[in-house]
Amino acid sequence: MASKLTGSVKDPMSMASDLIHEFVCSPCEEDKLNTEAKYFCGECSKYYCDQCLTFHSKILKQHAVVGCDDVDKWVGQGNTLISCDLHPRKVIELLCEDHDEMCCHLCVSLNHRMCRSISLISDLAKGIHKMADFKQLPSKVANVTTSLNQVREVERRTKAP
Secondary structure (H helix, E strand, O other): OOOOOOOOOOOHHHHOOOOOOOOEOHHHHHOOOOOEOOEEEOOOOEEEOHHHHHHHHHHOOOOOEEEHHHHHHOOOOOOOOOEOOOOOOOEOOEEEOOOOEEEOHHHHHHHOOOOOOEEEHHHHOOOHHHOHHHHHHHHHHHHHHHHHHHHHHHHHHHHOO
């Protein structure tokens, strides 16, 4: 005889999901939950699910929140840094080290199934701010910028009558 289960599971990890959402609710993600975002606040640069939006709207009433109808305004905001060339609505979050190629989750499932070394870019970037190369980056960028400006100035002078 089958017994009927009653009650609810209160374990927050039971709410975790293997689903891949286009946009994940920022507060939920901080709590290690995988909840689909349905709203975006441009002033906070964060994504919100229905439940988290309720709290956001009570505290920050003056913020303009954009819903799913205007999802095109979400791209390039918040945690979204680079959109995938093959799947523009997906965010590049992974690196296939076999092909030395950055990709989205959809690319991995379609084109990199057999690859052995796929890593989250965020995991690879941990501790980067402590590395010597990273600390030297501003001066290297300044040197390259100076060199480019010098080349541009030379070209401008040679083309001038």
